[in-house]
Amino acid sequence: MLTRSLQIATLLAACMSLSACKLVATAAKNQPNSREGSPAQNAEFSPxxxxxxxxxxKAMPYLRRKAGALPEILAAARQNPDEAGRKYGYREKQDGSPWTVVTKLDxxxxxxxxxxxxxxxxxxxxxDGKADATIQIGPAIRGTALRDALDFVSFTSFTNQIEYAQFGKALNTRVDRVLLSGLPRDQLVxxxxxxxxxxxxEKLDQPPLITPAELTLGPKS
Structure with a gap:
């Protein structure tokens, strides 16, 4: 009986000790930093x-000002890609990533x-009857060339990589919605x-894959 009384007293003492303790929430492990976190961290961001x-x-005035004729750009790039890139385009990273250039063609x-x-x-x-350029006409547009060509858009302006990617996709989506979705796809050739x-x-031995910012169709010749 005495042993049971001691067990009960010990249990009561332990419960009282726990009730006096204050629980402090610990930070979640591997909490993402400002560049790797979810875009939900910036509720005001709308790509x-x-x-x-x-x-x-900003975008269209810049692109019109920067553009060069496609044969001129390709000839210059074969001579010196960096000089051609600086003249006709932009590259944020200087670690060997390709320049993104702006061109115009008819x-x-x-x-x-x-x-x-x-x-x-x-x-x-x-x-000559052969394609010298391939134009993306959507609705799915590959890559982020529209974003990458703009010298006033920097990765450091975004909270994280996810927002930067979302902005690139938003530019593609806008071009498709405003420019490409109404094209007569069965009447292009x-x-x-x-x-x-x-x-x-890059890949100067192949027709470039061009993402359009402006596209005007004329009649059949």
Whole structure:
């Protein structure tokens, strides 16, 4: 009986000791830092709104000012890629990543691959009947060339890598919504086209994959 009384007293003492303790929440392990965290950390960030706000006021004036004729850019790049990149485009990182350049071209649509969501049109600019450039016509647009070509957009301006990527996607989405979604996809081949667009300065032995910022269709020739 005495032993049982001692057990009860010990248990009561332990409970009283626990009730006097204060529980302090510990920080979550591996808490993300400001560059790696969720975009929810910045509730005011809207990539679509940001893309809309800069497009007409900053992006298009910059792209029109920076653009060079496609044959001129390619010839310069074969001589000196860095000089061509500095003249016609932008590269934020200096660690060997490709320049993203701005070009303008006039030609004729000679091919159209519209079976994929990442649809493209091949444009002949020298009259030989072969595609000298491949134009992305959406709705899915590969890469972030529109973002990467803008010298006033820096990774350091964003809270984290996720927001930076979302902004690149928002520019692509805007171009598709405003410029590309209304294209007559089954009536492209044979038509004249004028394009202002961007592409990464790499694989110079292949027609560049151009993301358009402006695209105007003319009649069939």
């Amino acid at each position: 679509d709104r940001m893309a809309d706000e800069i497009w007409d006021s 030609g004729q649509v000679v091919t159209a691959d519209t079976t994929s969501r990442a649809a493209t049109a091949g444009v002949d600019i020298d009259g 044979g038509r004249k086209v004028s394009v202002l667009g961007v592409f990464p300065l």
